[in-house]
Amino acid sequence: MAFNPALLSSIFIVLSVFSAVTNALSLNYYDKSCPNVEQIVSNAVKKGKANDRTVPAALLRMHFHDCFIRGCDASVLLNSTSGNKAEKDGPPNISLHAFYVIDNAKKQVEASCPGVVSCADILAFAARDAVVQSGGPNWAVPKGRKDGRTSKASESVQLPGPTFNISQLQLSFFQRGLSLNDLVALSGGHTLGFAHCSSFQNRIYNFNATRDVDPTLRPSFAASLRNTCPIKNRPRNAGATMDSSSTIFDNTYFQLILQGKSLFSSDQALVSIPQTKGLVTKFASSNQAFSDAFVKSMIKMSNLNGGQEIRKDCRVVN
Ligand code: HEM
Numbered sequence: 655m656a657f658n659p660a661l662l663s664s665i666f667i668v669l670s671v672f673s674a675v676t677n678a679l680s681l682n683y684y685d686k687s688c689p690n691v692e693q694i695v696s697n698a699v700k701k702g703k704a705n706d707r708t709v710p711a712a713l714l715r716m717h718f719h720d721c722f723i724r725g726c727d728a729s730v731l732l733n734s735t736s737g738n739k740a741e742k743d744g745p746p747n748i749s750l751h752a753f754y755v756i757d758n759a760k761k762q763v764e765a766s767c768p769g770v771v772s773c774a775d776i777l778a779f780a781a782r783d784a785v786v787q788s789g790g791p792n793w794a795v796p797k798g799r800k801d802g803r804t805s806k807a808s809e810s811v812q813l814p815g816p817t818f819n820i821s822q823l824q825l826s827f828f829q830r831g832l833s834l835n836d837l838v839a840l841s842g843g844h845t846l847g848f849a850h851c852s853s854f855q856n857r858i859y860n861f862n863a864t865r866d867v868d869p870t871l872r873p874s875f876a877a878s879l880r881n882t883c884p885i886k887n888r889p890r891n892a893g894a895t896m897d898s899s900s901t902i903f904d905n906t907y908f909q910l911i912l913q914g915k916s917l918f919s920s921d922q923a924l925v926s927i928p929q930t931k932g933l934v935t936k937f938a939s940s941n942q943a944f945s946d947a948f949v950k951s952m953i954k955m956s957n958l959n960g961g962q963e964i965r966k967d968c969r970v971v972n
């Protein structure tokens with residue numbers, strides 16, 4: 655067989671992710687050692703959201719980024735140091751924010767049960783709370799993750815990008831043990847939050863050699879995006895909300911895909927093959943079906959683990 659570096663490296667990623675799943679998680683992990691931990695985290699998220707309504711979206715995305723690089727080990731929370739540029743300072747970090755909410759939660763958890771709860775678990779709880787507090791489904795989060803000691807900016811390129819097509823998305827999820835069903839359900843996270851123009855620019859200018867605008871975009875929607883994102887004198891933070899109810903966790907995102915009003919090529923890609931298109935259609939017509947699938951896939955994604963310690967400060971290794 656010919657030497658294929660791309661194949662070898664994807665096999666390596668699969669092996670390293672799976673071999674990292676060493677700690678079996680459980681629902682009662684902190685029952686004795688920190689019984690109030692989930693209440694403390696939920697209050698910290700509530701307080702964060704009251705100050706800034708973009709906090710839930712930020713926390714949900716932060717957990718996704720964490721899990722997709724080295725497993726859910728709080729690698730996304732680590733600060734850069736003099737010798738190392740951390741994951742959060744790598745390229746696709748454009749909307750990562752609200753790290754202080756996790757810091758506040760950790761501080762309060764440490765005051766109540768020092769040295770017991772990992773930052774990775776706190777982030778997993780916070781992502782669930784973000785969904786619940788936005789009107790989405792609730793679920794019991796398996797716990798017992800450990801925090802990792804490595805975070806590299808160079809690894810953030812392993813995240814899927816907004817210009818990915820369906821085969822690239824499928825591979826990215828497959829490498830982490832996640833299926834096409836998980837891809838569609840978890841993409842529903844795009845019911846919350848905001849995207850900068852740079853994330854969907856490819857669809858509204860110079861789409862390809864013959865088309866300026868992606869023809870799968872509804873023309874009126876494309877026109878409004880171009881208006882929001884002018885080429886010249888574009889405001890630095892210009893962009894669009896992910897869906898028309900961007901602080902409410904619901905199935906609107908899937909309805910908008912079917913109307914040609916999704917933001918990213920990677921969102922539109924979900925209707926490019928029958929299997930995923932069928933799920934988009936199902937979730938668009940049933941919020942319950944979406945919620946059930948989202949919960950299942952979130953638990954699967956957030957079970958990827960990789961760490962070895964309980965960090966004292968979520969931004970620095972012990
Ligand atoms: C399927 C592959 C995915 C791609 C290519 C992708 C890409 C992106 C991009 C480019 C942004 C906008 C960044 C910006 O311009 O500011 C974004 C935002 C967001 N993503 Fe994803 N994402 C994916 C999957 C997910 C998953 C699995 C979740 C969670 C379950 C998620 C949750 C979010 C949220 C909540 C935001 C809004 C963040 C905010 O407003 O602060 N994404 N995503």
Ligand SMILES: *[C@@H]1O[C@H](CO)[C@@H](O)[C@H](O)[C@H]1NC(C)=O
Nearest residue numbers: 732733734753967968969970
């Ligand atoms: C981590 O970085 C943030 C932002 O640059 C800074 O405010 C904070 O003090 C740093 N924390 C630690 C523990 O280094």
Ligand SMILES: *[C@@H]1O[C@H](CO)[C@@H](O)[C@H](O)[C@H]1NC(C)=O
Nearest residue numbers: 742743744745747748750751
């Ligand atoms: C994102 O990464 C860039 C460099 O790639 C860095 O300058 C910037 O501070 C990072 N932003 C955040 C919010 O971490």
Ligand SMILES: *[C@@H]1O[C@H](CO)[C@@H](O)[C@H](O)[C@H]1NC(C)=O
Nearest residue numbers: 817818819820821822823926
């Ligand atoms: C997706 O993109 C990759 C890389 O550009 C390309 O090789 C592949 O053929 C594309 N697949 C589809 C289904 O368009």
Ligand SMILES: *[C@@H]1O[C@H](CO)[C@@H](O)[C@H](O)[C@H]1NC(C)=O
Nearest residue numbers: 861862863864865868869870
């Ligand atoms: C541009 O995109 C359209 C729509 O996807 C496609 O039909 C056309 O073949 C593409 N043109 C080129 C030159 O790739």
